[in-house]
Amino acid sequence: xxxxxxxxxxxxxxxxxxxxxxxxxxxxxxxxxxxxxxxxxxxxxxxxxxxxxxxxxxxxxxxxxxxxxxxxxxxxxxxxxxxxxxxxxxxxxxxxxxxxxxxxxxxxxxxxxxxxxxxxxxxxxxxxxxxxxxxxxxxxxxxxxxxxx
Ligand code: DAT
Ligand code: MG
Numbered sequence: 001x002x003x004x005x006x007x008x009x010x011x012x013x014x015x016x017x018x019x020x021x022x023x024x025x026x027x028x029x030x031x032x033x034x035x036x037x038x039x040x041x042x043x044x045x046x047x048x049x050x051x052x053x054x055x056x057x058x059x060x061x062x063x064x065x066x067x068x069x070x071x072x073x074x075x076x077x078x079x080x081x082x083x084x085x086x087x088x089x090x091x092x093x094x095x096x097x098x099x100x101x102x103x104x105x106x107x108x109x110x111x112x113x114x115x116x117x118x119x120x121x122x123x124x125x126x127x128x129x130x131x132x133x134x135x136x137x138x139x140x141x142x143x144x145x146x147x148x149x
Contacts, residue, residue, distance in 0.1 A: 001031075001076050001077060001078065001080075002076065002077065002078065002079060002080045002081055002120060002123070003033065003074055003075070003076045003080065003081075003123055003124075003127060003136075004074070004075055004080045004081045004084050004116060004117045004123045005072070005073070005074055005115070005116070005117045005123055005126040005127050005130065006021070006025070006072075006073040006074075006075065006084065006114060006115065006116050007065075007070050007071065007072055007073070007114065007115035008021055008070060008071040008073070008113065008114055009064070009065060009070055009111075009112070009113060009114060009115060010064065010065065010067050010068040010069065010070050011064075011106075011111045011112075011113055012070075012071070012105075012113040012114060013037075013068065013069050013070060013071060014068065015105075015113075017105060017113060018071050020105070021101060021113075021114060022073070024087060024101065025073075025075050025084070025087070028083070028087070029077060029143070029147045030075040030076065030077040030080050030084075031075065031076045031077055031139075031141050032073070032074075032075060033074045033075065033076045033136050033137050033138065033139070034072070034073065034074035034127075034131050034135055034136040034137065035071070035072070035073050035074075036071070036072050036131075036135065037069050037070070037071050037072075038069065038070060038071075038072055038130075039066065039068060039069050039070070040065055040066050040070055041066065042062065042066050044129060044130065045062045045065045045066050046062055047129055048065075048126060048129055048130070049061055049062060049065070057110070060110060061110070064110060064111075072130050072131070074127055074131065074136055077147075078148065081116075081117055081118075081119060081120050081123050084116045084117070085116050085118065086100070087100060087101060087116075088100060088101050088102060088114055088116045089101060089102035089103045090102065090103075091109060091112065092109045092112075093106035093107050093108065093109065093112050093113075094107065101113060101114050102114070
């Protein structure tokens, strides 16, 4: 099964949106396999956003993500990486469709509430960066047969 990394960024935690976000993914049918509240270190944040190093917004991005507690989440399920990106919406919330997290709950690019891995390879890299092997759990959901044919 596929896995993806979500981060409720410090703005989402401050705005009490953690439950709302977890609820959307749980209700969709994805299985929670890892969860923690962390103030991200600069070192890990720089690795996480390494692809953006050198871009004009990079320093602000790293300083914002490390500014306070953020919630790190791994969800598992069929197509979870791509579907999560759809549920999150466009990077700029002003372009995000209603019904998406950013389209419903955000207005500014630098305060767009949530991160989601953009590919299976990114997901694998990001999950390994933020979680130890013993922090990600494989378990059988009682809903399995009602979610999957
Ligand atoms: P996403 O978070 O949708 O995957 P991304 O990986 O391109 O978007 O960028 C990471 C974050 O950096 C994004 O959530 C918000 C910020 N960001 C991206 N482009 C930006 C820009 N042009 N100006 C300001 N912040 C930006
Ligand atoms: Mg990205």
